[in-house]
Amino acid sequence: MSDLLERLRGRGWRMTSQRRVVAEVLDGDHVHLTADEVHARAAQRLPEISRATVYNTLGEMVSLGEVIEVSTDGRAKRYDPNAHHPHQHLVCSSCGTIRDVHPTGNPLADLPAVERFGFTVSEAEVTYRGLCPSCA
Amino acid sequence: MSDLLERLRGRGWRMTSQRRVVAEVLDGDHVHLTADEVHARAAQRLPEISRATVYNTLGEMVSLGEVIEVSTDGRAKRYDPNAHHPHQHLVCSSCGTIRDVHPTGNPLADLPAVERFGFTVSEAEVTYRGLCPSCA
DNA sequence: ATCCTACGATGGACAGAGTCTTAGTCAAGA
DNA sequence: TCTTGACTAAGACTCTGTCCATCGTAGGAT
Numbered sequence: 176m177s178d179l180l181e182r183l184r185g186r187g188w189r190m191t192s193q194r195r196v197v198a199e200v201l202d203g204d205h206v207h208l209t210a211d212e213v214h215a216r217a218a219q220r221l222p223e224i225s226r227a228t229v230y231n232t233l234g235e236m237v238s239l240g241e242v243i244e245v246s247t248d249g250r251a252k253r254y255d256p257n258a259h260h261p262h263q264h265l266v267c268s269s270c271g272t273i274r275d276v277h278p279t280g281n282p283l284a285d286l287p288a289v290e291r292f293g294f295t296v297s298e299a300e301v302t303y304r305g306l307c308p309s310c311a
Numbered sequence: 312m313s314d315l316l317e318r319l320r321g322r323g324w325r326m327t328s329q330r331r332v333v334a335e336v337l338d339g340d341h342v343h344l345t346a347d348e349v350h351a352r353a354a355q356r357l358p359e360i361s362r363a364t365v366y367n368t369l370g371e372m373v374s375l376g377e378v379i380e381v382s383t384d385g386r387a388k389r390y391d392p393n394a395h396h397p398h399q400h401l402v403c404s405s406c407g408t409i410r411d412v413h414p415t416g417n418p419l420a421d422l423p424a425v426e427r428f429g430f431t432v433s434e435a436e437v438t439y440r441g442l443c444p445s446c447a
Numbered sequence: 448a449t450c451c452t453a454c455g456a457t458g459g460a461c462a463g464a465g466t467c468t469t470a471g472t473c474a475a476g477a
Numbered sequence: 478t479c480t481t482g483a484c485t486a487a488g489a490c491t492c493t494g495t496c497c498a499t500c501g502t503a504g505g506a507t
Contacts, residue, residue, distance in 0.1 A: 189503065191455065210493080225457045230494065232455095249382035251493060265422075265430055274428050278421040282437055285414040286401075292410050294401055296441035301418055305432035325474065327484065346465080361486045366465065387464060 178202070179256045182241050196221045197232045201242065201256050207264075207273040209251040247273060247302055263301040269310035276303065314338070315392045318377050332357045333368045337378065337392050343400075343409040345387040383409060383438055399437040405446035412439065 179202040184190065200216040201208060208216070214229040233254050236242035243255040247266045253273070262275045282299035315338040320326060336352040337344060344352070350365040369390050372378035379391040383402045389409070398411045418435035 189454070191503070193456065223457085227458075227495080228456050244385070246382065246385035249380070249385075249388050252385050265426075265428065265432065267430065268433075274430075276422060276426045276428075278418065278426065279423065280416070280418075280421040282414065282416075282418060282421075283439070285416040285418075286412060286439055287415065290401075290412045290414065291441075292401065292412075293444040294403065294410075294439075294441045295447050296401065296439050297404075298440040300438045300440065302436045302438075303419075303422055303430075303432050304434040304436065305427075305430040308429040311431050325483070327474070329485070347463090359486075361488095363466080363487080364485055367484085 179236075179241060183236070183239070186239060186241075188235075188239070192221060193217075193224050193228050194232050196224065197229060198236075201233075201236075201254060204257065205273070205275055206257075207245060207253040207255050209253055211251065213254065245273070247271075263303065265303040265305070267307035267310055268304050269306055272307050315372075315377060319372070319375070322375060322377075324371075324375070328357060329353075329360050329364050330368050332360065333365060334372070337369075337372075337390060340393065341409070341411055342393075343381060343389040343391050345389055347387065349390065381409070383407075399439065401439040401441070403443035403446055404440050405442055408443050 180195065180198045183194075183198055188194070196217045197213060200213055200220075210226075210230055210233055213233065214224070214226055217224050217229060233242065236254075237244050241256070241258050243258050245253045245255050245264060247253070247264060248271065255275070257275055262277050265274045265276045266272070278301060282301055283296065286296060286299070316331065316334045319330075319334055324330070332353045333349060336349055336356075346362075346366055346369055349369065350360070350362050353360050353365060369378065373380050373390075377392070377394050379394050381389045381391050381400060383389070383400060384407060391411070393411055398413050401410045401412045402408070414437060418437055419432065422432060422435070
């Protein structure tokens with residue numbers, strides 16, 4: 176899955192050492208880092224990288240549609256590089272671990288017209304909660 | 312639906328003027344106020360009520376299971392007094408309006424065992440997004 | 448290869464949301 | 478009524494995120 180960097184290059188995104196390091200740090204499966212975690216890991220490779228740059232870079236990746244923003248706990252947002260395979264999230268209520276999951280069925284179809292209040296509904300986001308094997 | 316206060320009294324919850332005002336302000340249908348909004352409204356009736364008290368009180372109502380915490384936008388958490396009728400939320404992507412909705416089906420059943428990663432899954436929270444009539 | 452310049456990076460101030468601490472107050476049982 | 482443990486006020490503090498002015502540099506033009 177090490178292709179976030181390639182996807183970004185392929186879009187003609189201006190490359191800098193900071194942007195490269197952020198993309199490298201964020202790449203992978205089941206990766207859901209907070210901005211501060213990204214900053215900490217990026218700073219191991221490029222110590223002078225600033226927080227603002229990490230926020231800017233993450234924000235652009237989200238705008239480009241190459242990274243998804245996830246907020247499962249009302250605290251810091253998390254960033255998920257797995258943007259091209261639709262999925263939902265399974266969160267451990269105790270330790271906060273997050274896994275990408277792929278439920279069957281389509282939740283959008285489960286919302287009857289009378290329950291839509293005239294909205295144009297375009298998306299359904301599902302968060303499953305429970306205890307992970309280590310916390311159970 | 313004016314029964315949040317009754318439910319709390321019925322649990323032997325120690326009653327104070329601050330707690331009563333918070334409960335009164337939060338009661339109703341399709342109510343999803345932020346802590347600051349609750350504080351502002353409570354302060355109209357009880358001007359010296361402090362932010363910390365509002366946070367404490369809301370936190371206790373959530374612990375008691377009489378109020379639900381909702382975070383739909385990664386910004387301030389919202390508080391929903393409709394805790395005894397399971398429901399999901401429909402959010403306007405433009406103005407942030409929230410409605411309580413009741414989808415058919417059970418999203419928990421849509422998560423196959425192989426997608427559970429050994430978790431004990433207990434809950435599925437669905438957020439529908441779209442545009443409300445005024446914003447469309 | 449070197450120069451330009453628009454775009455990106457930096458660091459610090461600022462803002463919003465929420466928590467914690469400490470001293471003082473009060474609801475409710477004896 | 479008295480007592481006391483639980484509750485509240487006020488503000489400092491933390492965490493997350495944004496904004497701004499200034500400096501630096503990637504990459505096209507020459």
